[in-house]
Amino acid sequence: MILVTGGSGYIGSHTVLVLLQAGFEVVVLDNLSNSSTVSLERIAQITGKKAVFIKGDIRNRALLDKLFSDYLIESVINFAGLKAVGESTKKPLAYYQCNVHGACTLLEAMNDAGVKSFVFSSSATVYGEPETDCYHENLPTGHPTSPYGRSKLMIEEILKDLQTSDNEWKIAILRYFNPVGAHQSGKIGENPTGIPNNLLPYISQVAIGKLPYLNVFGDDYNTPDGTAMRDYIHVMDLAEAHLDAMNAIMKINTANESALKIWNLGTGQPYSVLEMVKAFEDACGHDIKYKIAPRRAGDIAKFYADASLAKAELGWTAKLGLSDMMEDTWRWQSNNPNGYNHLLK
Ligand code: NAD
Ligand code: UFG
Numbered sequence: 001m002i003l004v005t006g007g008s009g010y011i012g013s014h015t016v017l018v019l020l021q022a023g024f025e026v027v028v029l030d031n032l033s034n035s036s037t038v039s040l041e042r043i044a045q046i047t048g049k050k051a052v053f054i055k056g057d058i059r060n061r062a063l064l065d066k067l068f069s070d071y072l073i074e075s076v077i078n079f080a081g082l083k084a085v086g087e088s089t090k091k092p093l094a095y096y097q098c099n100v101h102g103a104c105t106l107l108e109a110m111n112d113a114g115v116k117s118f119v120f121s122s123s124a125t126v127y128g129e130p131e132t133d134c135y136h137e138n139l140p141t142g143h144p145t146s147p148y149g150r151s152k153l154m155i156e157e158i159l160k161d162l163q164t165s166d167n168e169w170k171i172a173i174l175r176y177f178n179p180v181g182a183h184q185s186g187k188i189g190e191n192p193t194g195i196p197n198n199l200l201p202y203i204s205q206v207a208i209g210k211l212p213y214l215n216v217f218g219d220d221y222n223t224p225d226g227t228a229m230r231d232y233i234h235v236m237d238l239a240e241a242h243l244d245a246m247n248a249i250m251k252i253n254t255a256n257e258s259a260l261k262i263w264n265l266g267t268g269q270p271y272s273v274l275e276m277v278k279a280f281e282d283a284c285g286h287d288i289k290y291k292i293a294p295r296r297a298g299d300i301a302k303f304y305a306d307a308s309l310a311k312a313e314l315g316w317t318a319k320l321g322l323s324d325m326m327e328d329t330w331r332w333q334s335n336n337p338n339g340y341n342h343l344l345k
Contacts, residue, residue: 225275270303
């Protein structure tokens with residue numbers, strides 16, 4: 001059985017779906033601070049299979065001990081955490097408490113239960129601002145500009161120390177670039193609360209008429225159209241990568257090989273903000289209003305993944321392109337204009 005923390009959230013729910021379809025049994029632990037169990041009901045409709053759901057917090061050691069004694073867990077995929085970059089600058093302690101203390105509590109409970117296979121949601125933000133815009137895993141980590149980013153880097157360092165101290169640990173650190181999109185069914189997707197911070201949820205709420213226009217943050221970057229470029233990756237490709245990474249680390253013979261793996265997850269193809277707007281217009285069939293606004297503090301002009309290591313070591317590459325990302329987001333948004341929010345938890 002696989003424990004997925006944060007499994008009712010955006011990336012977690014898509015990964016739970018992939019795990020169930022691959023034949024795994026799944027336990028989801030989520031405190032529902034940023035999600036709803038409706039995602040898990042929808043997954044059951046799509047797959048015909050149900051994950052066990054436990055409402056709770058990864059910082060609750062007694063709950064974790066009970067969970068590891070009640071279920072035979074082989075591996076843990078940890079999505080649970082707070083993720084809003086801007087909010088983290090205002091509430092740093094909440095971010096370190098939830099993300100770093102949460103990860104340590106979970107790892108301690110795993111250690112005591114003898115469960116030593118762990119897949120972690122990290123982020124391209126750990127690279128800081130290197131000289132190059134194409135990020136390979138062998139670049140040194142840099143200085144993330146937010147407490148959120150630093151919490152991810154701290155957990156990466158903790159995981160390296162843990163694995164060095166005990167070679168039985170098998171750990172995959174997955175550095176996501178910019179996750180977007182939704183399952184092709186249009187039944188599960190991203191469900192931001194309040195006004196979205198990220199580009200694609202914002203564009204799709206403009207498209208559905210909930211927001212009047214998009215602010216394009218800066219058109220004076222050193223890029224072909226002046227707007228910033230990112231490596232957007234479809235959430236279903238990301239979900240598949242978690243399955244591949246988990247399977248790969250579980251097979252490692254730790255006598256011969258290091259079991260601390262780091263993989264970038266991106267497509268390697270960056271798109272600008274205006275290219276994203278145009279692609280979304282093609283998917284939804286009407287114009288998206290936008291205004292050019294000042295640059296957003298902390299943004300960089302362009303970065304994208306060198307994802308060749310995941311291809312070489314996992315046989316994984318992103319299969320879905322920009323039109324899939326846009327069409328699937330639009331299907332989810334137009335079928336669920338209020339996300340899961342109008343439904344009870
Ligand atoms: P999300 O908010 O949709 O999912 C996180 C889930 O964790 C939510 O369901 C929330 O209720 C739950 N949760 C939060 N704190 C918890 C706690 N202490 N105990 C139990 N459950 C808790 O976010 P997401 O976009 O699915 O992100 C998943 C992970 O991937 C996060 O760790 C995030 O930092 C990381 N990540 C996300 C992105 C992105 O752009 N979405 C990029 C890089 C990394
Ligand atoms: N953007 C706009 N208008 C908006 C929102 C975003 O123009 O309303 C632009 C941003 O300036 C940026 C691009 O769209 O150029 C993408 O912005 P997002 O906020 O969607 O994503 P970021 O690249 O800023 O952030 C992502 C993840 C973070 C992670 C960070 C660094 O969401 O978790 O990458 O890796 F920390």
